[in-house]
Amino acid sequence: GDSVTQMEGPVTLSEEAFLTINCTYTATGYPSLFWYVQYPGEGLQLLLKATKADDKGSNKGFEATYRKETTSFHLEKGSVQVSDSAVYFCALSDRTGNQFYFGTGTSLTVIP
């Protein structure tokens, strides 16, 4: 069945460092791909999404490109801030739009 595998954490970076969180997926057909973020004490919220191959989602300096050839949707940011400390979840919705699959989450801590 469909699934998402993301890089295990926790990840600790210094402020202004480059961030990559890897995400790969297994799906039948062409899923939509998402990154959700959960800041401390808050609920999950959508960070960015891509709905077809080669699409790039971007928000708040974060980017991820839907790569069909490598079945990947890696999250990147060029310069992280302390305020980016959170748990990041990669997710997909299947081709029917009726099923959603989340990765296990990657905890990021950015230190000053």
Added chain:
Amino acid sequence: EAGVAQSPRYKIIEKRQSVAFWCNPISGHATLYWYQQILGQGPKLLIQFQNNGVVDDSQLPKDRFSAERLKGVDSTLKIQPAKLEDSAVYLCASSRREGGDNEQFFGPGTRLTVL
């Protein structure tokens, strides 16, 4: 606009007891989701409603879990009887309409501990 509301925020019960969770989605959102998030794992979709009809409940353990969304607004998720392995955070989410590319808005969750 007000976000997705859930209650209670925390619940502790003994195994074999029953428990119910309540969710009020964002006003006007037609689609409502219930997820189970076990510690250290990502959210797992249990059931999806479109208005007051079930779109998908293939992952809902129907021998003990039930959910309803009367009048297409609020929803309740019930577990009867609870097992130790049901300890998790239960998340409710809503979106404007059905479809895989629509943004889901999540509530704060209900943390259930089964002793």
